[in-house]
Amino acid sequence: MDTIFFDLDGTLSDPKIGITGSIQYALGKLDIPVPTQDELTWCIGPPLRASFVSLLGGEEHADRGVELYRERFGTVGLFENTLYDGIPAVLETLHASGRPLFVATSKPHVFADRIIDHFGLRSYFTRVFGSELDGTRVDKSDLLRYALNETDTDPARAIMIGDRKHDVIGAANNGIAAIGALYGYGGRSELTEAGAKHLVAAPGEIPALID
Incomplete structure (x- = not known):
């Protein structure tokens, strides 16, 4: 079997709306230019922190990006699915x-x-x-x-x-x-x-x- x-x-x-919307939220909080949701679909599937390293151009703020993402995803984003x-x-x-x-x-x-x-x-x-x-x-x-x-x-x-x-x-x-x-x-x-x-x-x- x-x-x-x-x-x-x-x-x-x-999960497109919830994941990309939560990434947009995190980038906005970090004062980073915010791509459209369609431009962020490549982030659906791979490990999240690695996506933030790519989006932010390095390791420096990746952990903070994940924290901010979870602020929104944990209350709103996971249900936008x-x-x-x-x-x-x-x-x-x-x-x-x-x-x-x-x-x-x-x-x-x-x-x-x-x-x-x-x-x-x-x-x-x-x-x-x-x-x-x-x-x-x-x-x-x-x-x-x-x-x-x-x-x-x-x-x-x-x-x-x-x-x-x-x-x-x-x-x-x-x-x-x-x-x-x-x-x-x-x-x-x-x-x-x-x-x-x-x-x-x-x-x-x-x-x-x-x-």
């Missing part, structure tokens, strides 16, 4: 098949847990794996290694579903097969160049591909 790990942002839900069409039906199908389902996200689990509960998805998932607020396990390879150990899962019987290269590379580094979600924020070239051999254009394609 395959164990399935789902990324959160760009795979289960579309929508499930992708078909996700509840996909989870229902996979859960009914008896497959263990987990969330594996670089987002801190304190936020990821709240988002999963907000959308009423808790019953489908055995556990939500995420990073710590101090950055522990923010790297997808580290996160998936931890998840495999915690769940005593054979990586040869596991699948990672995600929309960014970090998901595919993290899976490969742990011997896990990966499915790339084209409907998210990575795109075909990013996912295939990272090594994804299986791609889905919509959530509804996932169960058949796994079968």
Whole structure:
């Protein structure tokens, strides 16, 4: 029986407004020119602090940027989020098949847990794996290694579903097969160049591909 790990942002839900809006808030507080939300979509998926290092041109104010981001995201931004069409039906199908389902996200689990509960998805998932607020396990390879150990899962019987290269590379580094979600924020070239051999254009394609 395959164990399935789902990324959160760009795979289960579309968090664009909440994430980009919270980055805009942080940059504004730092008196940095604020890009549009569309110009910030590249920040959806990768570890947040690394995105702030890039946005701010260095390490100096990156930690403060993350703090300011969380000021808004923790109260408003995490709810500016929508499930992708078909996700509840996909989870229902996979859960009914008896497959263990987990969330594996670089987002801190304190936020990821709240988002999963907000959308009423808790019953489908055995556990939500995420990073710590101090950055522990923010790297997808580290996160998936931890998840495999915690769940005593054979990586040869596991699948990672995600929309960014970090998901595919993290899976490969742990011997896990990966499915790339084209409907998210990575795109075909990013996912295939990272090594994804299986791609889905919509959530509804996932169960058949796994079968």
